[in-house]
Amino acid sequence: MAKSIMIQGTMSNAGKSLIAAGLCRIFKQDGYKVAPFKSQNMALNSYVTSEGLEMGRAQVVQAMAAGVEPSVRMNPILLKPTTDMGSQVIVQGQVVGNMRAMDYFAKKKEYIPVIRESYEQLAADHDIIVIEGAGSPAEINLKQDDIVNMGMAKIADAPVLLVGDIDRGGVFAQLIGTVMLLEPEEQARIKGLIMNKFRGDKKILDPGITMLEERVGKPVLGVVPYADVDIEDEDSLASSLEETHIQAEIDVAVIRFPRISNFTDMQALSMERDVSVRYVTKPSELGEPDVILLPGTKNTIQDLLWLRESGLEAKITRLAKKGTIVFGICGGYQMLGESLMDPLQTESALGSVRGMGLLPVTTVFEEEKQLENRAYRIGMLEGNFVSLSNKKIAGYEIHMGRTEVAGKTKTPIYPFVSDSAGTVLGYTAGTVAGSYIHGIFDEIAFREAFIELLYARKGKTRGESEHLTLQEYREQQFDKLAQVLRESLDMEKIYEILGLIKQG
Incomplete structure (x- = not known):
């Protein structure tokens, strides 16, 4: 023992x-x-193990x-706050339901x-x-x-x-x-x-x-x-979320949602010396970055409404129309679409809300959470993201929605990320891209291609980098x-x- x-x-x-x-x-x-x-553990930063089970990122x-190898035995109970008064309760990697704080307190023994x-x-x-x-x-x-x-x-x-x-x-x-x-x-x-x-x-x-x-x-x-x-930091108290300054050639502005989750997706970018990852909570902080990243969130609908009410949605939309790259991950990807429908009210009593309209897709929330950890691949792309074509990526999925193309579209749309079975898990259109894959920047080939794309859009060539894998850096x-x-x-x-x- x-x-x-x-x-x-x-x-x-x-x-x-x-x-x-x-x-x-x-x-x-x-x-x-x-x-x-x-x-x-109580945190919105979680991970999917190779068995398809969810545990705390710490x-x-x-x-x-x-x-x-990470195992749910290392974190048998994970609480993911859904409101100020309650959390989704995950036991040995699987969701057992949502509970109010007092209900969980009475039951936890x-x-x-x-x-x-x-x-x-x-x-x-x-x-x-x-x-x-x-x-x-x-x-x-x-x-x-x-x-x-x-x-x-x-x-x-x-x-x-x-x-x-x-x-x-x-x-x-x-x-x-x-x-x-x-x-x-x-x-x-x-x-x-x-x-x-x-x-x-x-x-x-x-x-x-x-x-x-x-x-x-x-x-x-x-x-x-x-x-x-x-x-990597564990949760919303992380000091990395306080970074607001541009300190390098490539400016990555990450929207800091009130219920931001899995912000550790950005670590692979922040380890690059020529990339500055900063967090934005209001329009005056956004500026004109090289890329706007919409990360994951525990409540997509509520954080989309916050984005709308804060004025950030309008500014992001204007920048996208001017040609700024906008990239969404998981909940951020869902927000980019035409609409978000929640017939079972898994996230909100509103039923459905209008999306940002930057991708011609629609999301329907489902009761069952999708948990996967496997290899994925970028598709054969055209247009602004062509240089990312056919790159392998490794990551994992944690989401409760299904996203599909919204009928006939005026804007050319391309499958962005697919799994080994051919299931499309992200799309691109114009200068906007989104995906369900957490850890999408972890693979060095995709990350470097993405950074080089940002340099090219500025009319510059990237110099020598350290070419460290994320594993080597860690x-x-x-x-x-x-x-x-x-x-x-x-x-x-x-x-x-x-x-x-x-x-x-």
Whole structure:
């Protein structure tokens, strides 16, 4: 049976996911077979496994760091917020329904056997399990029947490392307050404290660290600097979504929908040094970019109405008519069509709404979610996108709609993306393109062809690029993160907490 260690935080976005990913990479480097685990994740960033099951993206990233295949066992429960009061509940990769927060809270302890089974299956196949908590273990209004923080630590009998975010200020109060609000047996599980996202000279912290250790009786195992590493963020708190400036030759403007999902689709573009990916929430921020990207969203209809009310739809439409490339992914693709029909009211009580009218297609929402992970191919194209023809892409589908050409069209329209069975999953018309495929920019050949197309439209030629695959880039970043943690954490003590001997 595997050894386990759990990373909990004093608050959301304290850096639990990043610390967990870094530890996964360190343990892998040290020769251990390691897997991540999070019993319950709440995020709109999700992924489809090779079995066609849905899980949280954070554990996918941690699995990549660990060098293992992502599995829904690593995230048995995923909550995808649909409203401020409720979420779609996904258990072991499959949707079980939508629930209001209070209904889920009353029911969640019924999922403990599922959580235990998933964890024990992972533990039987690995040497170390790195468990991630959620939010804070000191949310006293949520502690009853907890299944994700101290409740999970108890199930796994895992020692806990508590992470505080020094960048937001008040880290000593965060750590002391969190520990003090826990029950004595929960306090006993905490074996060490970590201060994360520090900027400056660590020496100025030393007096406070001494007092902190005396107050709570727990060692500070390290002060982690604000690391310059590019690891995928988990959710809407991601710092990458705050980027608003043009910093490179190619300007990619991404519409930041209120319910934006799978914005990690943009990471492959943002890793390119000559591409600037920025996020836009109002017309005055849009400018005249080289391409406008409409990403995925958990509620296409509501976010389309937001786009319309904000004035962004009108400006995007004007730019498209002037020849700007507009590219939609999943929900963004659905918005580009003539209409969106929801007869079963799976997304909205409105029934149907007018689309942006930039692609001559129509979408009908269906009750069953489409989950696929396979190889796809760009079709034989003409016009503005001809240089993208016949490129292989790899990605996955997460959608509840079917999109088809809307009868006879005045504008020439071409199938853009198809799967191995010939099913069309995207179209192009003029300078507008859309697809259901998440991760469409991940394959290097398609990504570079797309960037070169943008250069050509500016009358320029792209210079030499690094020609890194996304996998190679991720590996570099994981190794960089692991090095930062090795230099800032007491890994010998962490191995001792695990009951293992530090290698090397």
